[in-house]
Structures are given as C-alpha cells and as structure tokens.
Amino acid sequence: MIFLLHLTGLAVLLDLKYQKIPNELVITGFLCGLSYQIFCFQWTGFGNFLAGSFLVMVLTGTLYYFRMIGAGDIKLLAVIGGFLGPADGFRLTICTFLVGGMISAALMIKRRNLFSRLFYLKTYIYQYIETKQWSPYRKIGCEDGYLYFSVPIFISLLLHIASKEQLLPIFV
Numbered sequence: 001m002i003f004l005l006h007l008t009g010l011a012v013l014l015d016l017k018y019q020k021i022p023n024e025l026v027i028t029g030f031l032c033g034l035s036y037q038i039f040c041f042q043w044t045g046f047g048n049f050l051a052g053s054f055l056v057m058v059l060t061g062t063l064y065y066f067r068m069i070g071a072g073d074i075k076l077l078a079v080i081g082g083f084l085g086p087a088d089g090f091r092l093t094i095c096t097f098l099v100g101g102m103i104s105a106a107l108m109i110k111r112r113n114l115f116s117r118l119f120y121l122k123t124y125i126y127q128y129i130e131t132k133q134w135s136p137y138r139k140i141g142c143e144d145g146y147l148y149f150s151v152p153i154f155i156s157l158l159l160h161i162a163s164k165e166q167l168l169p170i171f172v
Contacts, residue, residue, distance in 0.1 A: 001161055004083050008154045015150040021072030029079035036083060049082040052089040056081035059093050066128075069138035073149040074155060080157060092160050100152035101160075107147065150151050 007029050011021045030053075037045030056077045063069040077096065081089025108114040128134070 001142070003036075004029075004080060004157065005161070007032075008076065008080065008150070008157050011072075012148070012150045012154045015072065015148050019148075020149060021070075021076055023075075026072065026075040026079060029076070030082065033079055033082040037085075048085045051086040052081035052084055053078040055086045056089050059090070069149055073153065076150060076153055080153070084160070088160065092152050092156050095156040095159060096152050098151075099155050100147065100149060103152055105148055 007025065011025055014019050014025065033053075034046070036048050037049040039045070041048060057074060060069060060074045060077060063073060064074050077089075077093055080092060084092060103113075108117050124135075
C-alpha cells in the first residue's frame with residue numbers, strides 16, 4: 001500500500017503541474033501491481049490483477065469516450081484496481097466518483113459557475129442525442145470546468161486505506 005500511495009501521490013503532483021499523468025509512471029504501476037499480485041497470490045493474483053484493472057476500465061470507458069475524464073486518470077485507476085483486485089477496485093472507483101462529485105460541486109460554488117456548467121452539460125447531452133455526433137466534452141483552454149481527477153483518486157485511496165486499517169468504517 002505504501003508503494004501505491006507514493007505512486008498515486010506522484011501522479012497527482014505531475015497531473016497538477018503538467019495536466020498529464022506520464023505513461024512511464026503508469027507502466028511502472030502496472031508492472032509493480034502485477035508483480036505484487038503474483039507474489040502474494042501466485043497465478044490467481046494474475047487473474048485478480050487483470051480483473052481489477054479491466055473492471056475499472058469498463059466502468060470509466062464511457063467517460064473517456066466523451067472526454068469527460070483523461071486517459072491518464074483511467075490508467076491510474078486501472079493500476080489501483082489491479083493492485084486491489086476487482087471488489088476493492090470497484091469500491092474505490094465508486095468512491096472516487098463520489099469524492100470527485102463533491103469536489104466538483106465545491107469548485108462550481110467557489111467559481112460561481114454552477115448554473116453555466118449545468119447548462120453546458122444539458123446542451124452537450126441534447127446535442128449528442130440530436131446529432132448522434134461525438135465531440136469532446138472538455139474544451140481545450142476552458143479552465144472553468146476543469147477538475148484534476150487524480151486528486152479524488154488519491155483521496156479515495158486514502159479513505160480506502162483508512163477503512164482497511166479500521167480507522168474509518170466506509171468500505172464494507
């Protein structure tokens with residue numbers, strides 16, 4: 001878990017600085033996660049790692065398709081899902097969306113753009129339904145709706161670890 005905390009913390013720092021999570025960091029995480037699972041659970045760990053990573057990618061794939069979440073964020077979640085396995089990876093992903101939603105709401109209130117962001121979402125959905133044409137949700141250079149999704153991922157990982165250590169009874 002310490003390695004996972006360091007990896008995710010570094011991903012947050014790089015995301016905040018460059019708005020990107022480097023593939024080298026993700027590949028390192030995948031290799032370490034796979035090694036960890038195989039070391040702890042032999043070949044069952046290999047399946048556990050793949051199932052945890054794949055489940056997270058399935059859960060977040062639609063958001064990536066519409067460019068509502070970045071590829072680096074999905075890969076970071078997949079690394080964590082591989083480390084934790086499918087059940088805990090699923091719970092962490094759901095927790096990440098809840099934490100991300102709370103942070104987004106706070107940012108919209110702080111930025112005073114709640115109604116304009118909701119209107120943008122509504123317009124985007126109607127446009128997609130009407131035209132059946134894909135277009136990226138996030139516009140380059142538009143910072144009023146930007147959220148560094150690695151931050152809720154990191155917070156959710158902290159909550160997960162705290163719950164496993166019996167510090168917080170969040171994850172059942």
